[in-house]
Amino acid sequence: MAGKIVLLSFEEFLEKFVPAPEGESEPVDQFKAADFSTIPHRGESDMYEPLTAAFNQDWLLPHDVAVATPNKGDADVASMQKIDGGLYRHNDAPDDSTRWSSIELSIECKTEPTQQDPLDDSSLGPEAGSIKRKDVLGQIMCYAVLVFDNQQRTHHFTLLMLGHMARIMRWDRAGLLATKKFDYTKKPEYLAQFLWRFGRMTPEQRGHDPTAQRVLPGSDDYKLMHERAERLMKAPDGTIVGEHAREMFKNSLFLRAPLKDDPVNQVILGPAALWRLTVHGSSGHRDFLVGLPHTTAGTLAGRGTRTYVAIDAAHLDGPFVYLKDAWRVDHQGIEQEGKILAILNDGTGGGPVRAVPTLRCHGDVGDQVTRSQKVWQEKHPDIKPEDCPLKTHRHYRLVVDEVCRPLREFDMFLDLVVVIHDCIEAHGHAYRRKGLLHRDISAGNVLIYPKPVVTDNGTLEDPVGILADWELAKKVEEPNAKNAPRQPDRTGTWQFTSAMALDNPKKRIVVQDDMESFFHLLLYYAIRFLPHNCPNVGDFMDQYFDGQREENGVYYGGVLKLSAMRTGALTVFGGDALKFYTTEEYASPKVGSACGQEGGSEDPRICPGTATEVLPDSSSSTSALSCGNAATAQEADDHLELHPINSLLSDFLARIKAHYVLYYTPRKTVKAKPATGVARTSFSKPSTSTARRTRLQFRVADDSDEESDQASSSEILEATLSAQGNKLLEGVAAKLGDHKEMKKLFSRHIRKKGWPTDDRVADQLPKKYRRNMETARGTKRTHETADLGTAEPQSKRSCSMR
16 A cells, blocks of 8 residues: 555545535534543454444434444354454444455544554654554554455545544555544544534445445345356257356355364355446446455455356346456556457457457446545655556456366376466467467466366366466567567566566566566465475465565565576576475385484474485375484485476576576566475375376377477576577577477477376465465465565464454
8 A cells, every 4th residue: 555545634635525415414512522532542352332322423424323343253264363443334234243345434443543553644654653643543454455356446545543532534445544643532523514414425436436236145146146046058969068167156146164173164154245247348237146255355455356257137037147347547548457358359460369258248337436546646746647656546447258177186297287288379379360469478367167078978067278367468469679569667476576577567477578477477376285395385385475675665575586587497406406206106215313303303394405305105194304413405306207297397497597698687686595394294195087197188288299309507607608599599599489399398398208197285274384375375466465564464364364
């Protein structure tokens, strides 16, 4: 939220955002006579009961009730978070627990007017500087996120009590507007007037989206949704298909929470809130029935994307579809994603692009546009609108036919490699046929579509790649021309953005950047779900994917990723090459005593520089780590079978290195800290099909040839020192920007023997890894949220669990 906060006077705030009801005179004398002095300021717990008593007066709040909820969290939200209190409609108010799905006004109580004030009214403001005050902003922002996640909202109000002072806040997807601090004991008319007006505001004025209607229990829509959740979809031959979509839809109809001692399994808490959402398309409006969102943004400012598995109300018995609800950036030159998909789907320029979503309908949601940026511009008339740090966001909905699985749900790693192969093909066709560059290759945008395939054994479902989320794509009439994609500020997903782009915020994104993002995507899932020799996955993730450095207020990418791209080498602590292993046909290496101590050490971490993993055999579900007299890396290779992904990563990285040798201009060198080790988690082997492996390898056979890359990473290093080196480098580097060559690279490796069907292990990312958990869950983290020094404390950034 840094740079996205605007302070207003109380009078201006009410005039703009809390209008008086039409046809009703304000009781000014009653406002002045209101008495809030009975609210004590010694301790937060002392404030709750007197506050609700002072608020709950019929003349003040005729339709709402103030409820104190400081001790009991919302059982319907996995995080079980609670807020001190809130206003609720009389017919939807809880007794003593927070209810994020129906809260109308959030109320948070603090006792210190200054030390706990997240904002600053002085000329140094509006953002407070101390950690304690930033934590308060992070806390109340987290509560606002929960409201947006659990309701259909355009904006939301918060009342922050600061001892005898108070602020009123308004959140939307562009930023935060807040009143300057006022003393409600000396000016009770301020607080009374706000509550009186708020109590008479329409749902739309309060921030409810009128195009989202609740589906009530017992209604026809409600019964239909639950019936469809149980009905199996079948292919013409009677084979059950689309189970992933049905299960996703069924799960969205119920509230769930993880068991206390078993975080993998969940318990059903009760029915979820169901909705009928309207999409306003060019040919009219269409309604869709949805339950809980499949994904949420987990942040406040920005696009706030939520996705749903939905039923098309115009085709109640048809297949499930996928609905995307977002607040798109409404700036010149940025197209609606649906318009881009329409181009990708049409027959122009060589035909439709395969492996992209199929557009069903799309459109802006009425005139719902954020307002915070307008207020900022009014306060800064001398600054050009395009230089405003608050973007204009417009509410938007998009529906596509394909319901996909996230990439993290691959069965065997070959599935994931084939999916990325498909998406590289889609990327190339979009670029060459339609002149479009994607610019946001990430874990959330490369998806698995279980496509029904007719075989001799009946209809089966094979994983097909879908390259989704084209909202950041740019039109390129001529590749590499002057009008090629250039953005006014960073876009995309930090963890998967090319190291060169992270090192130069003004860099024009080109094909090579997106290809490098595919490399990072491969590595991201390999380091988490394949056996390897990296002793500490959390530290590797932190340095390679989440790494960053700040210079003069500008954030740049971390050192480890940039170093790997420049040197063409992936290493673990101690300088050993990062290697991945298969779980098939290996012998366990010798295990020495831990850290030289007889009987081993209670510390599960590896001694620095001597770590070797011992992979489990077929009778074990856990992995052992040793140090001290542990086997060396070479001894591990003698006992463990190297995974085919090693050679693909090596050849891929050779092309990237050649590109960096030719085109990267160093900025500065920063020393990276060494990694430490942690024990790897247990795993269970998924049931996968050898026959499917054969089908996948056959499917990409036409792309392949038997040639190998002309130069390895070490040969590229030698080439930089030779007179003929540039020609070799240029040839290898050119392949990185050539989609056909990239397809051949993947096809050649996919067809090689040795791909296991049971290579996936349990996620090795430590459970306590907190740097950027939204990435760990496979969602998106944009450059806008890269600033760890903002008012979103690290411990509170990912508060919403739905």
